[in-house]
Amino acid sequence: MVTRGFSSGRRPPTDGDARIPPGQYLERGFPVLSAGPTPRVRTEDWSFTLKHGPRPIKKWNWAEFNALPLTKMTRDIHCVTAWTKFDTPWQGVLVDDILADAGVEPPTGFTLAHAFDGYTTNVPVTDLTAGKAMVALLYEGKPITPDHGGPARLLVPHLYFWKSAKWLNGLQFTTRDEPGFWELRGYHIYGDPWREQRYTDDP
Amino acid sequence: MSDAASVHSPWQTASIVRIEKRTPRVTSFFLQPSRPFAYRAGQHVDVRLTAPDGYQARRSYSIASAPETSGAIELAIEKLDDGEVSPFFHEVAAVGDEIELRGPLGGHFVWPEDESGPLVLVGGGSGVVPLMSMLRHRAARNSAVPVVLVFSVRVWDEVIFRDELIVLDERRDGFDLVLTLTREAARRPVDYARRVDVAMMVQAMTRLPEPPGIAFVCGSNAFVSAAAQALIDAGVAAGIIRTERYGV
Numbered sequence: 001m002v003t004r005g006f007s008s009g010r011r012p013p014t015d016g017d018a019r020i021p022p023g024q025y026l027e028r029g030f031p032v033l034s035a036g037p038t039p040r041v042r043t044e045d046w047s048f049t050l051k052h053g054p055r056p057i058k059k060w061n062w063a064e065f066n067a068l069p070l071t072k073m074t075r076d077i078h079c080v081t082a083w084t085k086f087d088t089p090w091q092g093v094l095v096d097d098i099l100a101d102a103g104v105e106p107p108t109g110f111t112l113a114h115a116f117d118g119y120t121t122n123v124p125v126t127d128l129t130a131g132k133a134m135v136a137l138l139y140e141g142k143p144i145t146p147d148h149g150g151p152a153r154l155l156v157p158h159l160y161f162w163k164s165a166k167w168l169n170g171l172q173f174t175t176r177d178e179p180g181f182w183e184l185r186g187y188h189i190y191g192d193p194w195r196e197q198r199y200t201d202d203p
Numbered sequence: 204m205s206d207a208a209s210v211h212s213p214w215q216t217a218s219i220v221r222i223e224k225r226t227p228r229v230t231s232f233f234l235q236p237s238r239p240f241a242y243r244a245g246q247h248v249d250v251r252l253t254a255p256d257g258y259q260a261r262r263s264y265s266i267a268s269a270p271e272t273s274g275a276i277e278l279a280i281e282k283l284d285d286g287e288v289s290p291f292f293h294e295v296a297a298v299g300d301e302i303e304l305r306g307p308l309g310g311h312f313v314w315p316e317d318e319s320g321p322l323v324l325v326g327g328g329s330g331v332v333p334l335m336s337m338l339r340h341r342a343a344r345n346s347a348v349p350v351v352l353v354f355s356v357r358v359w360d361e362v363i364f365r366d367e368l369i370v371l372d373e374r375r376d377g378f379d380l381v382l383t384l385t386r387e388a389a390r391r392p393v394d395y396a397r398r399v400d401v402a403m404m405v406q407a408m409t410r411l412p413e414p415p416g417i418a419f420v421c422g423s424n425a426f427v428s429a430a431a432q433a434l435i436d437a438g439v440a441a442g443i444i445r446t447e448r449y450g451v
Contacts, residue, residue, distance in 0.1 A: 001216060001253055003302055005295035008258030023251075023261045025287060032424040033448050035311050037431035037441050082261050118442070147428060185310030199212065199308065 019076055020084050021193035027083035032147045035181065039117045039146070039167050046151050048135065050102050051172040058102040062151065066137065068093040068101055073134055075157035077164070078193035090155050092136035095128040095171070110177045113154050113163075114170035120180035121165050122189070123156055125173075132158065135168060160191040160198070212240070214251060217304040219296055220275050226361045228282050229329055231267065232292055233275035236304060242270055244340035245313040245333045245419065248278070248306030252291055262288040263308070265332040265421075265447075267364075269339035279363060281329040312419065312447045314340070320416025321349040323407065323439065325399065325430045327422025328356055328363075333447065334419060335364050338378065342371055349377045351410045355399050355426065357386040379410040399430045404437035415439060421447040 020026060043062040050057040060068075074089045099106065106125045113121050127133065136144060136155040144150030149166025156163045162182050183189050188197040196202060221233035247265045268277040282293040296302070314322070314337045324334040331354050341348060356362050362382060372380035383395035383403065395403055408415070418439055420430045427448045435441050 001301070001303055002255050003252040003291075004300055006252040006254050006260075006291050008254035008256055023259060025260060031448075032428075034446060036446050037435060037444050038428055039441070081263060147424065182311075186308060199305075201212065 019086060021078055022196045023198075024078055024082055024084040024193065027085050030085060030088075030148065031079065031081070031083060033079065033081060034147075034166060035119065036117055041116050041146070041151055041167055043151050047169060048098075048152065049170040050098065050104075051170060052107050053172070053174065057104055060101075065093065065135075065152070069097045070137070071097070071131075071134060073136075073155065073157070075155075077157050077161050080160040080162055080187065080191070080198050084193075088157075089140055090134065090136040091138040091141070092134040092152070092155060094131060094134045096131060098135065098171075099129070106173060108173040108175050110174045112172045112174050112178055112180060113165040113168060114172060115165045116167040116169050118181075119165055119167070121154075121163050122174070122178055122180045122183060123154075123159070123163055124177065124190075127156055127159060128171075132156070158192075160188075160193055162187065163191055212305050212308065214303050214305045216301045217276075219298050219300045219302070222296070222298060225279055225363050228361065229279050229363050230282070230293060231277050231279045232296065233277050234302070234304060235275045239274070240307060242266060242276070242307035243313040244270055244316075244337040246307040246309045246336075247333070248276070248304050249308060250278075250288065251303040251305070252288060253303070260287045265336070266307070267332045267335045267339075269336060269343045271340065271343040279329065279332045279335075312421070312445055314417070314419070316340070316344075316346065316348060318416075319348070321411040321413055322351075323411070323415040323418040323434065324350060324352040325404075325418065325420045325422075325434070326352065326354045327399075327426030327430065328361070330420075330422030330426065330447070330449065331363055333421055335368075337419070338368070338371060341378065342374075345376075347377050349411045349413075351379045351381060351407045353381045353383065353399060353403065353407050353430075355383045355385060355422070355430075358384055359387055359390055379407075381407055381410075399426075399433050401433045401436040404430075404433045404439070408437060408439075416443065418444045419447075420444060422449065424448045 046062045049059045078084045133156040154165045217234040217236040220235045223231045247263045251261045253259050264278040267279045280292045283289045326334045389396045427446050
């Protein structure tokens with residue numbers, strides 16, 4: 001339905017269009033969104049736990065985690081609130097490298113990411129491995145600020161950004177695909193921006 | 204938690220049935236959905252505009268009206284000069300126009316009123332909109348839940364819903380309105396003329412008969428960060444604070 005009097009005059013340049021998923025607009029800034037107050041997690045209190053169900057597989061403190069191989073990943077990111085930001089530069093530890101350090105193969109097909117504030121989000125294993133996702137420690141070469149999820153956040157750039165959990169403290173393999181915080185509150189179970197899977201009933 | 208949301212909300216058309224200027228920068232648009240829906244205080248809708256060449260722009264707007272309101276839903280939209288959708292509403296939209304709308308959306312920034320205890324609401328600028336829905340809902344139900352709203356704006360003339368908020372405050376039914384103006388002197392004895400801070404939150408809390416069960420904070424990211432931290436420093440548990448940030 002064409003809206004009377006609305007034109008595309010403010011749309012981003014055409015050469016960027018192929019990189020902007022449906023319903024998104026190009027954002028130059030880096031908006032902050034979260035469901036609660038920003039936790040201030042000190043690196044001396046930080047830890048990351050890999051779990052299979054309730055059972056811990058391996059736990060790293062900040063120094064141990066930072067000793068894992070660091071990888072650079074520069075990606076476009078897409079927030080469900082409709083902004084897309086190009087070329088965001090992150091550095092962190094690939095999920096592949098976390099699994100290798102723990103010496104495990106994924107025991108199930110699904111995960112639930114956990115954060116210090118109690119936030120959770122579900123991501124299938126195939127969306128985390130083969131270089132697709134990392135636990136990011138740096139943004140633009142500097143420690144990630146608390147409002148953007150520091151000390152460490154999940155980065156799954158090919159899914160809507162609520163999947164890239166801020167203030168990450170664990171990754172749990174689950175037997176089933178268990179909905180997380182937003183997935184229980186009306187948001188899509190998978191969240192592919194290119195299929196515009198924003199809300200529960202989107203195909 | 205009563206948060207679980209079952210969402211079935213395809214796009215539908217809605218007619219603009221009324222337009223009411225609220226402040227120099229905020230105007231309310233009353234939209235009559237072709238398929239009316241029930242919603243909860245604090246929820247939002249997505250609005251979609253389509254250009255003749257197929258280009259679409261989509262934004263989320265909080266609902267200002269109470270769930271009890273029959274008919275049109277009210278969106279109070281602030282004009283953002285570098286925006287894409289809000290300038291359309293402010294400069295082009297007229298009564299009788301149809302736009303596309305999807306909702307209700309959002310299952311977290313909603314008031315579970317039967318279980319929450321006293322309520323603290325903190326709004327910055329147009330961040331008051333979903334809080335207004337909660338206050339109108341409370342008034343419509345003649346609810347006795349104690350509520351304090353701390354509402355920060357730059358100047359008196361930018362106090363969205365000002366007359367209505369003052370009327371609600373004067374009912375003395377357990378709702379207290381605290382305004383804080385950041386660029387002008389306070390007008391009422393209970394008001395402030397500074398940015399939100401810990402002392403203000405401590406005093407706001409004394410207006411409640413017991414500690415709050417839940418706090419809602421809405422506004423720009425900078426405002427929400429400062430206000431949420433002030434609440435925490437005033438002794439409010441982080442776990443009961445729900446935030447909604449306007450991303451830009």
